[in-house]
Amino acid sequence: MIGILDDMKQIEIFKGPQSSSYGPNAMAGVINFISNDPSKDKNLNISSSIYSNNSYSYTASSSLKLTNKVLYRFTLSQNYTDGFINNISNKNQSDTNSKDESLFRMKFLYTPNKYSSILFTTYFVNLNNKYDVWTPDNNGFTTFSDFQGLDKQNTKALSIKSDYKLNNSILELITTYSYNKILYSYDGDWGNLNYWEEEYDYYENSPIYFDDEACNNAYQGYLMCPDNYYPYAFTDVTNRIRESYSQELRVKYNLRGNAILTSGLYYSQIKEHDKRDGWLFAGAATNINSIFDITNYALYTQISYPITNSLLISSTLRFDVNHTKQDLKYNYYDSYYNILQDEYQNQIKDKNLIGGNIKINYQYNKSLILNAYISRGYKTSGINQTQYPDFDESFRIYDTESCNNLELGLNYNSKKYKLKLSSFYMERINPQLRLSHQYTNDPTSFDYATYNAKSAYHYGMEIEITASLSKFLTLSQSISILKTLVSGFEYQNNLYGDRELSHSPNQKYTSTLSYDFSKYITGLSLNAESNYVGEFYFEEQNNIKSKPYNLINMSLKYNYKNSTISLWVKNITNKKYAIRGYSFVLDPTYTIKSYQSFGDLRSIGITVNFNIKN
Template sequence: MRAKKSILSLAVSLAMTTGLAVSAQVNAAQEQANQTQAEQEQQNNKNDSFEKIVVTSQKRTQSLNEVPVAVSVLNSDQINSAFANNMEGLQSLVPSVSFRKGTTTRNSALTVRGIGTISFSIAAEPSVATVVDGVVLGRSGQAFADLYDVDRIEVLRGPQGTLFGKNASAGVVNITTKDPSYDTTGSIETSFYQDNEYRFKGVVSGGLSDDLAASLTVFKGKFDGYIDNVYNNEKVNGYDREGARAVFKYEPTDDLTVKFIAEYYNADDDCCADLEGLPSGRNPDSQAVPNSNGIVDGIADIDLDQRKVDHDYESRTIDKHSAFSVQVDKTIGDHTYTSITAQRSWDNTEFREGDFTSIAGDSNQPVFGAPFQLHDIGEQQWDQFSQEFRVTSNLSGPFNYVAGLFYWNMDSQRNFTRDASCQNNAGQLDSAMAFYAQNNLSGAELDAALADLDGYAQGLGVSCNANDIVSATAYMSTEFNNWAAFADGTYELSDDLTMLFGLRYTDDEVSYTHRRVSNDVYGRRGVGVRPATLNTDEQGKAEETNVSGRLGMQYDLGDGQMVYGTYSQGYKGPGFNIYYNFNPDNDGREIAPEESDAFELGYKYASSDFVFNFAVFKTEIEGFQANNFDCSDGTCITRLTNAGDVSTQGAEVDFMWAATDALTLTGGIAYIKAEIDEFNCPPEVAAGSCTDRSGLDVPFSPDLKYSLSADYFIETEHGFNVHVNGSYIYTDEQYSDLPNNVGEFNPAALLPDYGILNASVGLSFKDDAFRVSLIAKNLTDESYATTYSGDNFRYQIPRDAERYFGVSFKARF
């Protein structure tokens, strides 16, 4: 169990609660005073902005209430109020989005409406596209870096194949960063949290000439961690990150804009160690043993207060990002022509503790009677290039459209080495020694060795125990090529009724190589390490084409109201299951494309003080790419396949309400049922050993999720103003894995529901030129797990699963 919070923490918690109560009393008195005309005009301008929430989710600038798509928007104020520095922290504010936390950024993923791709394969793509300033990222993990210059985040829910292409079969996260200003401005922001965490961000922006503006943002963040490693008495699951982003905006004429963006980002995170939430039995005498009774009567007693590990090998992730893009917008007559050229690189190195104990690999006894060692090092590099050309009509008539061409290429190389205890629980050493003899002996010597393999091994001094560490390295590469032509349009049938339509043609190609080599002199098998007899040297290629469409109607009800209905298709390209222990017989088969058909009805309303969006939907996915269970060789693993057909349906609500001049409420709720319709039995599994799994849940698809945020502004007569923010986020229970082949869920994979209350109180001075904020995360101290990682005991429990406090200072000029 966790130690109780310090007296300081409890005192700060009491101060936060008292501050909220006092703030309400101060506001009640303040509301009796008359606002000046200038103050009233300022508030009116704020309310007017509700009708002018801008999005670019349709590749043109539009008001949110004009877009016939279910889209959630987080603006810069909401992002700043959340005091969250990445998508992992912000995704909870969008009820239809869930997050799968991996041990490294490359293994983490987003799901939208219960649909997403969770895989270790380097030849598979996400179902949720992440777009930054018009550039599609090749991997979701690239988006889990710190967000430090964001203007808004738009989450488009449901298939977006027409405009965003092949990896948007479940939805799109569209991130837009801030443009530089011609007025010289800047800010410095620093924050400090418990457990020695700090963040710093500095921004400067201004005009370099009459037609050139630029901005520079730099940031630095460091955190010791929140997990105690009892092996060496050090903190883990912390981070050390830094980055910079430069933007140049050139506007030589009224009809030409050129924007250059360059950025780099470095991270060295001793993260993310899996915690032992259920008893593993691997080291019962360890101080990190969970306070748990295990699985009792089919229910997992997860120790959600666990904050200790006992690891002799540190899990660590090193990330290096660099990116450059240039966007050119030229208006000629009634059309705007846009070109976006981008190059991005991402280097990711992971060090993984795979035996999850500090006593493994020391015994001269064979596994599994003695603890085994398993340590991983994996390096991967992605290089992507993309080019988009498009033309946009300028809404000068009843027919309006966006049309364009898109090209995208990504090369990836990955080297992965595993060092693990030798495995001889089923006589595997004999096979290795026979193979070694056949490659090193001949004639009578070979015959003698094969006749007495035990004697041959003893003569060479070869054993196969837990302290005999063997190794193999896999060298993998993939290349994706994609080009597409797309068009999306509207036609006004009347002043109130508009037809919606779109089409995209996609040509996809993916290829791979896989070469795994045993590093052991004798080619022995290890725990999770294939022997030399199973070395690989394989390659493969898949090509597919697709046509995706969209059709719908939009009707303007007047008074800021609109209804729409759409049918849209999504497409996710082919792939292969390319990972360390790749098996050519099973994993060399092409994974066919994933295709989706979605029906959606929506209602939108916007006024000066209230925005309301409602949507009901149903999406059917064929060829769902997911990790299916395969127990064909006696050991159950999950293998990326076309697991079958699934569907997701439900209802969603988003709203923003200026309840008073001082109080703004923002919230959303999603009720979603993402279920299996039909699942395919893996080809390697014996006939008749699979059962119908229709109606069972898809992983990371909570039935209910909602959030409510409140911003309270109090103007005082004492030279400062008060800003109070509070948010509550609830997430229903959810499974972290698919059911097995006979339709049974692992009880360990059921993640309990949870609700999180966050709050902050800020004091601003001199028209918000200076602001000091007191921050409270998880005021009720409710712990939760975001991911079940496997082995019937491993979990990811985030930093936000416990109460902690911080303070932030921001200065503007």
């Protein structure tokens, strides 16, 4: 979502398995978005932007004091862009991949006395987005689809957090609920009838596909020819309702010696109902009606103990029980192309999910902090609902994945220099991989399944350096080095693995220059940024890689009293770079080819911000 960062207080990034800081378990890290709470001081913030491709955005947020005990804050955000796609199916259209997104968030803080508080948060999100990014000829930004894909979501959510101070402890109660209505659809062939006829000679009486001899050879008498010509047109539509509820009880105890003990109980339930129409289960079904019901119970505890003024040790332990139920009904084709009905039910229960961590922080001096972190996490098992005929039933249930993680790091801060250095090693047992299968008679006759390899590992290093070379000039550099390997595995009688994991570039570099022109013009500053991303595999099942790319962004900002004006440009060089890729059969030649979608081209804009405080 474009405006998810509007009116944020801070963004917390926790790497590696997280076992007790938050209610839900996370195996590969947590990103925690913390929006601004209501405050006693009246304030109003308004921000507006206009930029390339008929794009605009605005955000308004304000805090009000309703009574001495009740504070209120709201955030309103609207974002729109046509995107970078030009569709030429019928006529030139520039909005077939547009984004139209809005958010409204309200917060009420009730403080009846100094011992308790209740924070009520509710938000409404509406994503009215279109989807059209893939092209049969891989050109990237000129599409030929004649069916408008959609990517819509309507979300209503709330949370209630209550804090109670009880002597040397704090009791926290957290309740959350969300209701999400989702529509996802796309043009499965990425083309139109004229395109397939002109490029591939695909039409009703085509001598390649649909004269008597060609048709009989293709269908071997199963279909009448040429009366049973079918246009090369495929669509896929999914309607989904996802409902989630959670309840958490957390108690923080202040123990002797400044030690802190945190213990909690967590419960969550997710119910997802999918209705989907298209060529499903690798072409074996016409529609599905699927319900997943996932229940999670967890118990966790954490203790933080300062050994000395310089040495702090903390440890956590978590125990989870996860119960997954599936109820599936679907229509499918028999060998004579008759449509029949079938159903499938299954359930699994994970009872022995145990994770935890130990973290050591040592402050060597005022400038240098050393830390070490060892942890164990997990990702629960699940059910593959696919029903395509060649599916191996031994893969119906995929196993729980677990990981062991070790991280060493240091933080150094001085007046002129800042350094963050971390190295890590993660071992994954039974890594869960998302794999696909396709029958080659139409582009949407593919399906996905989650499969366990035997093992995988990740190791690497991250470095961040910031140097204040003068009062006006600051340079920073971040470097990420990553190595991965997944063990060899067999899927659909093919061997894969024994190589790097997909979407895991070996190198990422970011260089930033910030210059303050205040000695010439008060309030004027310049920021330039270069982002390099190395090559990576697109999928686990093929050896197609992306190309390395470097994106350059720049902004010129002017601050005056309570307002800011910023002129900015992203991707200055208008670099074309691939972000996703698949290899499968799309066109009527029934040949496996590779296809890619691409990131945003150059965008130029202006942003104005007003901040009024009272």
